[in-house]
Amino acid sequence: MKNLRYLCLFVIFAFLFSTGAEAQSDVLTLENIFDLEYVSDTQISPDGEQVVYQRNFMDIMEDSRRSNLWIVNMDGSRHRPLTSGNNNNFSPRWSPSGDRLLFASTKSGSSELYMRWMDNGETAKITNLTQSPSSITWSPDGDYIAFTMFVPREDKPMVSLPGKPNGADWAEPANVIDDLEYRRDGASGFVKDGFTHVFIIPAEGGTPRQITEGNFNHSSPEWTADGEHLIISSNRKEDWQYKERDTELYKISVEDGGMTQLTDRRGPDYGAVVSPDGDKIAYLGYDDNMDSYQLSNAYVMNIDGSDKRTLTDDFDRSVSNLQWTEDGLYLQYDDEGNGKIGLLALDGNNEIQKVADNRGGTTIGRPYGSGSYTVTSKGNIAYTYATPYHPGDVAVTDENGNMNRLTQINKDLFGHKTLGEVEEIWYESSYDGKRIQGWIIKPPNFDPDKKYPLILEIHGGPHTNYGDRFTAELQLMAARGYVVVYTNPRGSTSYGKEFGNYIDKNYPSEDHDDLMSGVDAVINKGYVDADSLYITGGSGGGVLSAWAIGQTDRFNAAVVAKPVINWYSFVLTSDGSSYHKYWFQGFPWENRDHYMDRSPISLVGNVTTPTMLLTGEEDYRTPMSETEQYYRALQLQKVESVMVRIPGSGHGIASRPSNLMSKVAHILEWFENH
Numbered sequence: 001m002k003n004l005r006y007l008c009l010f011v012i013f014a015f016l017f018s019t020g021a022e023a024q025s026d027v028l029t030l031e032n033i034f035d036l037e038y039v040s041d042t043q044i045s046p047d048g049e050q051v052v053y054q055r056n057f058m059d060i061m062e063d064s065r066r067s068n069l070w071i072v073n074m075d076g077s078r079h080r081p082l083t084s085g086n087n088n089n090f091s092p093r094w095s096p097s098g099d100r101l102l103f104a105s106t107k108s109g110s111s112e113l114y115m116r117w118m119d120n121g122e123t124a125k126i127t128n129l130t131q132s133p134s135s136i137t138w139s140p141d142g143d144y145i146a147f148t149m150f151v152p153r154e155d156k157p158m159v160s161l162p163g164k165p166n167g168a169d170w171a172e173p174a175n176v177i178d179d180l181e182y183r184r185d186g187a188s189g190f191v192k193d194g195f196t197h198v199f200i201i202p203a204e205g206g207t208p209r210q211i212t213e214g215n216f217n218h219s220s221p222e223w224t225a226d227g228e229h230l231i232i233s234s235n236r237k238e239d240w241q242y243k244e245r246d247t248e249l250y251k252i253s254v255e256d257g258g259m260t261q262l263t264d265r266r267g268p269d270y271g272a273v274v275s276p277d278g279d280k281i282a283y284l285g286y287d288d289n290m291d292s293y294q295l296s297n298a299y300v301m302n303i304d305g306s307d308k309r310t311l312t313d314d315f316d317r318s319v320s321n322l323q324w325t326e327d328g329l330y331l332q333y334d335d336e337g338n339g340k341i342g343l344l345a346l347d348g349n350n351e352i353q354k355v356a357d358n359r360g361g362t363t364i365g366r367p368y369g370s371g372s373y374t375v376t377s378k379g380n381i382a383y384t385y386a387t388p389y390h391p392g393d394v395a396v397t398d399e400n401g402n403m404n405r406l407t408q409i410n411k412d413l414f415g416h417k418t419l420g421e422v423e424e425i426w427y428e429s430s431y432d433g434k435r436i437q438g439w440i441i442k443p444p445n446f447d448p449d450k451k452y453p454l455i456l457e458i459h460g461g462p463h464t465n466y467g468d469r470f471t472a473e474l475q476l477m478a479a480r481g482y483v484v485v486y487t488n489p490r491g492s493t494s495y496g497k498e499f500g501n502y503i504d505k506n507y508p509s510e511d512h513d514d515l516m517s518g519v520d521a522v523i524n525k526g527y528v529d530a531d532s533l534y535i536t537g538g539s540g541g542g543v544l545s546a547w548a549i550g551q552t553d554r555f556n557a558a559v560v561a562k563p564v565i566n567w568y569s570f571v572l573t574s575d576g577s578s579y580h581k582y583w584f585q586g587f588p589w590e591n592r593d594h595y596m597d598r599s600p601i602s603l604v605g606n607v608t609t610p611t612m613l614l615t616g617e618e619d620y621r622t623p624m625s626e627t628e629q630y631y632r633a634l635q636l637q638k639v640e641s642v643m644v645r646i647p648g649s650g651h652g653i654a655s656r657p658s659n660l661m662s663k664v665a666h667i668l669e670w671f672e673n674h
Contacts, residue, residue, distance in 0.1 A: 028476055030661045033058065035355045036057075037056060039362075039384050041090065041381070042383055044382035049073065054069060054090050060309065066088055068085070072394060074396055097139055100115055113133055113145070125210065126205030131150045131151070133147040140225055144202065147221070149196065149199055151197050154193075198211050205249070212257065214625065224303065225276070232272075244578055245578070249269045250262060250269075262281070263305065265286065271284035271321070273323060273324055279302065280643050282300045283299050284322065292583050293493070296320045297312060300496070316496040317496065327343040329346060340357060342403065355401055356373070361390070366474065367470065380399060389414070389470060391470045417476055424438075450527060453531075454484075454529070455485070457537060458535070460538050460539030462492070463491060463492070489518075490502040508547045511544065512544060535555045536655070546558075550607055562622045567579075567595040570626060574622065601630065614646070617646060619652070620651070632645040
């Protein structure tokens, strides 16, 4: 393992050295990862005059992402920091009157809540918590704050070993697990015993008071207009572990914790927001029909839970992030790989008017959908704005829909860099003529008379989407002289329910044909060397990469990142417990052929393509055992292959800047050697 770590470092530094004088390069280089910044969580003031946002940056010494809070006027003036340092300051929330700013910070060593008075800048810590707070929200009168926090539960050990002398150094006690979902990808690893509850605290600080009880998780508190109740989402069913998509909305009394259930259908209900007059609740959810892809709809009901109705039945896109204004209900959605903000006027027609494009830019590694917005009662919007040429910046619109970009936080970097030009393409799938959308990134200083090698990069999910957004990983590939193509094959989101559900209980399948047709469409443009083709993808993209090299030998080399190779073993080892219900026709031992027919391991006997496997050693979403199976199968067949294990990394390999660098460096090294 130590030798592998040295090898990883050697590859990165050799790669950097081979590019020459990196500081003078006019294209994006690996070390520029630490120069990137991006905006998230744009919070517009109640009067619509200012925006506070989270400014995220890379700490090269700690190899981590950090964030501070900045503020800017709606006209772009007085752009300045509110916090500083290499800790994390996040989740800014304006008080209802705009006189104070609540936020969370790790500057005391753990996550705590802080209050800033906007007239004089004085700041005070108002909590002393044992766990990190989340979902913080103000009461309408500005007197109280609600938030959620994990509450650990201590259980007695199953056994107590006798005979241990005082001071003896014995082995750690056994971990006894009796939960269905016992580990989770990311920093948490094995799931701690306990539950998330709702708390309230006076705005001037004090002791938080827990207002939910029981062995259930609770989320997303939303105050009612009178400040006497909170609307929360929870799954409080006795067998909740087996019905993870069956949350309900509850109204809970702030005074005594009395709880009233408001929804009761099979399916998730969440994301509640209360209307300005306090009479209605808008919320998100869907009737769970067990499809692998289901659209999230917007609903509305009376404050007592009566008169429920759907608002977006005729809108063939998933919606999220509901916010009330005097004009109606604002929401966000993705359409054909682009993030939108819309206004749903509640006049009976339920038509959605698009009010902003290009919301996104908070996933800088690959071009996934992301981003958020906030809106004032008058309809002024602040949102994260992104294009293929920069990550998230702050943009605003006024009540007339006029857009203004307020920040260019990467101007210092991109001002002297030439990025690869991004071109949108549409083409027909060879399988059935279905129109598929994709994008091409050309090498910087592209010459149409040259022939370039091509990389096909495939997104994960599979129910996600790529789009016309900035991507550090793919731009780095283009900067090394590759034409990079990425597409949204069937199964991708942002094209409607039918398109997304084509692969329901049928993944992978004809999405492979969509991808190969995309490669052919780019080759037909005349500037790609058809004998220099490469393929890679992560997670769901790893599945399709492995599937592709089992179907064709057209690629010179492949990098299969964090894949699922064997659906049977994946369903029983992943951190999710419901794949057998939504992606397959039941338990694997009852449907062995169905599982194996969709597993890339079933095609491994066809593989001749030199293949790199690349996975985080602590990946619990697509566990390392999946990678190990495929690697051993390739080795047994004497297929040229290598396994790259990223120490300490979960599924999100690129969450640490150096790991993002390492991932791209290994991919390009493998391709350039073939």
